[in-house]
Amino acid sequence: HAKSALSLGIVLEPPHLDPTAGAAAAIDEVTYANVFEGLTRIGPNGEVLPALAKSWEISEDGLTYTFELQDGVTFHDGTPFSAEDVKFSLDRARAEDSTNAQKPLFAAISAVNVADEDTVQVTLSEPVGSFLFNLGWGDAVIVSKESAAGNKTNPIGTGPFKFDRWIKGQEISLDRYEGYWGTPVALEEASFKVIADPNAAFAAMMSGDVDAFPNFPAPETLIQFEADPRFKVAVGSTEGETILAMNNESGPLSNKLVRQAISHAVNKQALIDGAMFGRGTPIGSHFAPHHPAYEDLTGTYTFDPEKAKELLKEAGYAEGFTATLKLPPPQYARRGGELIRSDLQKVGINLEIVPLEWAQWLSEVFREKNYDFTIVSHTEPMDIGIYARDDYYFNYKNPAFDDIITQLNRETDEEKRYALMKQAQEMIAADAVNVFLFQLGKAGVWDANLQGLWVNSPIQANDITGVSWKN
Amino acid sequence: MDTFEAPIHPFRRAWKSRSFLIGLCLASLILIAGFISLFWTPHAIDSLNVANRLQASSSQHWLGTDQYGRDILSMLMIGARTSIIVALIAVGIGLLFGVPLGLLAATKRGLVEEAVMRTNDLIFAFPAILSAILITALLGPGAVNAVIAIGIFNIPVFARVARGGALSLSGRDFLLAARLSGKSGLRITLEHVLPNIANLLIVQATIQLSLGILAEAGLSYLGLGPQPPLASWGRMLNEAQTMMAFAPQLALYPGLAIVVSVLGFNLLGDGLRDLLDPRLRRRIR
Amino acid sequence: MFSYGVLRLLGLSLTLFAASIVVFVVLEVLPGDPAQVMLGISAQEDTLAALREQLGLNAPVLTRYVDWVLGMLQGDFGISYTYNVPVSELIAERAAVSLPLAAIALILSTAIAFPIGIMAARFRGKALDTGIMGLTQVGIALPNFWFAILLVYVFAITLRLLPSGGFPGWDQGVLNGLEALILPAIALALPQAAILARVMRSALIDVMSEDYIRTARAKGLSARVTLWRHGVRNALIPVLTILGLQFSFLVAGTVIIENVFYLPGLGRLIFQAITQRDLITVKSGVMVLVALVVLITFIVDLAYAAVDPRLRRGR
Amino acid sequence: MAVFSAKNLSVSINGTPILKNVSFSLAKGEILGLVGESGSGKSMSALAAMQLLPDGATQDGSIRYKKHEIVGASERTMNEVRGRSISMVFQEPMTALNPTKTIGDQVSEGLLWHFKMTRQRALERTQKVLERVGLPFDNHMLDRYPHQLSGGQRQRVVIAMAIACKPRFLIADEPTTALDVTIQAQILALLKEIVRKDQMSLLLISHDLAVVADMADRVAIMKDGEIVEHGPTGQLFRTLSHPYSQQLVEASSHIPKARTRPLDPDAKPLLAVEGLVRTYPLPKRSVFEKRQYHTAVNTVSLRILPHESVGLVGESGCGKSTLARTVLGLEEPTKGHISFLGKNPFEVSHKEEKALKRGIQAVFQDPYGSFDPRHTIAKTVAEPLHLLRHEISETAKNGKVIAALEAVGLKPQDAHKYPHEFSGGQRQRIAIARALVTEPQLIVADEPVSALDVSIRAQILDLLADLRDRLGVAYLFISHDLSVVQAITDRVIVMNGGRIVEEGSTEQVFRHPKHPYTRMLVAAAPDLNASLKRRHKAEIKARTARQKS
């Protein structure tokens, strides 16, 4: 008879299991779509799909959204789901004392009204082009008033799986929720095993201790899985634009010529090969290649050390300079850092590598902006808007760009939105705000008999609702 | 029992001690490799060339190249230098702080001794690796901080050895004779005690050196040791692990280098102990 | 004996007190904001402030220290920032892995080291001794993480005999639990066994040159009987010291091994908590480990007295 | 027929010959004394008899117990012989006992090993043996550990262990050297009595001729691994033929030449000690206990005149060394007053202190331990000149060192050697040279000759006497060996339990000891001439008795 259990490897253990109260992607990796659902959800290719909202209507001015809710939905503790829960959840997320990590997603909401048992009306203060997408984030899932407080340790949602138990530092297991409102899932139980060490991940996969590793942490080992018929390797894309971020206000880096020189000096293909073992797509701006509005700008700064030297000379740094490169823990950063250091050394720029933990990176680089260079992957979907943020850690200041983003936020027309997006991509590429390295690849490895796992990662989630074993 | 024997030149006997000889060979191999790397390595390791990666041994690259196209032999040589320097300075820290503290405890006794020994206990009570992780979290990873993290744990070790040695000397009449000569405590410590416990300290230093190399490898393995472009065996091992199936040499060589150097200094320490520590000679009685 | 114990205990609590100050101060100056770590890069200033208030990070230093220590004395180790459950619960869960692991490793290393060490001492200078001592030298020089990786490679990946790591939990059957701990225990035990065997050997050789061994031989006891009746017990005294050190090392110092085998142990809990700036878990976890080490030292002291009557006071 | 005999026994260790053609034998109930200086091979002979030679030893010749050949006997045979037929008492009573086992266990172990008996029976027998060696009857004795016994008691336990299985042949290797004279006398009497009662043969090893002369029926004298002379005790001492034997006997009753420089009894005393008390805190047994003190020196007063040589005797632990250390200024007195050259060394200015320190120096017991092995002789001897560091030049310093070395009969070339390059006697000369280099008026000598062999001891005593007359130094001479004190001092002070119990001119105290403790001490001290006289008397008595019958 068919297998009905799945054990799935994840790299980071979630700190807790409440997606509405933490930024950790690991929370979504376990709970998204499996345990919790929102009004909308994001599909395997980044599309917005209905979830707890059966359908919706948007007013002409784009300010009022009316959601029709699904019937017969219950939370895992048996309490029925209603429009009240939607109002509670959205109000809670945007409240003054909310600890929602993505509070800005709800910033435009001015009111949430319960029209009747199955209808909710959300009013915005200004049009938000991506509002339906935003509601599909894990941070916007619907929780019940009764159980919201306990969700960190005992998550209670409306999804097809209910929380079973959590062995801290080891695994989280889910059981099928028999009272699920939608299509029943094939799996009876699923466990998410935390395996941080790439080598341990490799060993676990090879020895069959886990069935699937949707986000496999050791790209260099993939060839071995590819060569082994027991496994299937699925290479897809993520929303992670990996950049060599530069502090646009620090010394030589405030000079555009220098930044351009650096963009020319970095050998991106070698970086992808060396650091990611080929798993990654070159990008020319801060935009995901699989997005319809993507514009290929990879030719803007070709790898050309000579050109780089010239530009440096022109900028008055013929002798080069010394700077720090602060690296967060992920391997793409640590490995990429070594390669970039070597590339820049060849044009006279000496980098001192300073490895940091996330906590330190967040305070030193992200908050205090006390850095010259750093490497990081921005994994939020559609986040080019960060270049318009005041006081963001790039220290990029360009009023023209801010304008474009303001317009983009107001615009609901698809065509026009895409045009604006392209304009934005071009602008930051021209300014060489950062060196745009590559779109982080997603490599999943799983048992060849397993089907229904996501290949791409439009959001960081492991949606296993469609997973089943082949007979 | 004659704990502190004559300074007969023990090195004449050295040639007869097998562990001393093997240890000396292995340790010198590592030391020399590290020393040469100061001036010369077969290839530069701070210039990466991905196109050149994972090559097998050749006349160009004797031990092949790593995932970034660096020459492994050159990496190993610089790794030798890194771990020896880290371990040496850590031993230096231990000697510099530990020995005076231990001697102070032995000569002053009473409250001072109590304080020194309790501080020792306190340091020992902290699980070493975790404390090293805390220290590097505090100061950031890097060679200097690895030195500090390892060095701190050397202090109580040397303090203990120095105190023990000094205490076993304390009944000896030549110290009384020196006091009768009107010499101050400090002077007696410097002129009589220190030279007489030098053997013990040298032996301990060799052993701490090998432990230091192991500790440095462990820290680097966790990513808390010296950072690139410096090569470090522990980090090489860590990076090589996942490539074991198709590039086993990457994990093999640094692993061997660690084993060889730890083994070398350990044997050297053992050999020295045989030669210098009269406790063993007592058995010849 | 009793008052000796009281005195020792007093000294130990002093050590613990000093340790608590050190731990607190170190974590106080540790860079990184726990709230920011929890909320990530998109979090806004007011959200952060709200969380910090919630975590009690805004109280004065002294208050926090006193609250923490008083709490611990009453068995309240605080609530983990990240996991949001009582730290005591976390530690108890993790200790259920680390302590058995350490115990198995210790038993294993003793079981290997004692016979080997005794054999080497008996055949001192012979080929067997040289061989054993050579092996132990290599054992000591072998980094245990390297050894662990090799074990996984051979037993989990190639032979598929044992799990490559992870821990199913004791409620899934003691056997399954033990199975998961075998490889890590071996990886931990072998290098320790090498050290222990050397200590055993040299202690035994020391003891065997004592005059009372000659006395025993003069009574007519054979060499073997003398070794067991008079040698081993006296050699245990230095060996005990090392055993005590090893146990604390095993309990606390297994971060690397726990990483290789992704075991949910105490060491890794603290390691993770440091990177996540789950300060309260780090603080309390480190204190528990320190207390454990101190306790083991105390037990070793008592064990000394059991082995060596000269240390039994009051008679 | 001989119970035990060794014939042409040769032993070498790693190629170095240790014993050369040693032959001796013992008849039933006979005591053979084996004497000789340190390193002459006495212990090695005993170990060969037990077949417990150290690793690397090779042996040649024959050893027989009754009819059985022991050399080359199998390990199993030897295990039956050892303890059951041949037994041995070792020198150091503390280290000869396993510290982690009870007395009962250790004594009964041999019984259980050799005889089939229950533990209960073995313990009963053990109890009897312990009573026999004079250990107080109390049931706890069996459950005690070695560290809970005194030195004398421990040595009794070791003897009990050796005789538990009623061996026919007992070896006692220096059974009393670690003990005080009074205890030594008791132990020797005990051994004698056991031998007589059980008709056991005893090989008694000692470096002390007086002990052997008193105990043994026959004596063998060893030197450098050979037996140089051998015969019945009385006869042997009367007709010593080998020059080494003569030298040995002469040295062990050597008396240096008498004082030539007269004393002035009315001179101002060099050193005056008044009511000196020195206490040490005892370790507390419980936290709440009030701290107890041990009084090592209890209200002691003494004075030493210029050029006078004063002896200080008493048993181990009676406070002699403590007194010496206090007088030397190395330890502060708890109470009392010291005046050296009319000044209190603990209350003088820095400058005066230097002058006082120059005037008083010391020679310690262990000639080896009193040198830093890493310093040359020149450096060692020059060390006290540190007191004169601002006053004399480097050349003057060298001159003084050479003069001091010459004064003790060493050559100037020796200055560049290290301590280990000298013999025991030379080392003690160097120690004396160091004490002399500042030209002190008083030398405190704490057991300066007790670590030395008799012949070397004689040399050193001569040297001290010579210096006394030539340089006029005064001595405070500490020793537990009465014969040494008798030989070199003008006046003797007897200490017991931290107090002075008797004081007077040397001759008077030894001849007519007043205090009972002194009397006991004098009586217990072995004296070669006295024992020989006693033995001679006994022989004559025996002869006349034989003639009568």
Ligand SMILES: Nc1ncnc2c1ncn2[C@@H]1O[C@H](COP(=O)(O)OP(=O)(O)OP(=O)(O)O)[C@@H](O)[C@H]1O
């Ligand atoms: N284990 C050994 N290895 C080599 N030489 C030894 C050993 N034991 C003793 N010797 C040497 O054998 C010689 C005789 O030693 P032995 O112990 O018999 O002397 P002894 O007469 O008993 O002296 P003492 O009065 O000091 O006990 C000495 O020169 C000594 O150095």
Ligand SMILES: Nc1ncnc2c1ncn2[C@@H]1O[C@H](COP(=O)(O)OP(=O)(O)OP(=O)(O)O)[C@@H](O)[C@H]1O
């Ligand atoms: N530093 C000390 N602390 C405590 N007790 C001491 C100390 N020094 C000596 N004593 C005690 O004082 C007493 C006298 O000791 P001292 O060394 O003066 O004896 P002694 O007559 O020289 O004996 P020996 O002949 O054995 O050298 C002993 O009971 C000893 O245990």
Ligand SMILES: [Mg+2]
């Ligand atoms: Mg001897």
Ligand SMILES: [Mg+2]
């Ligand atoms: Mg003394």
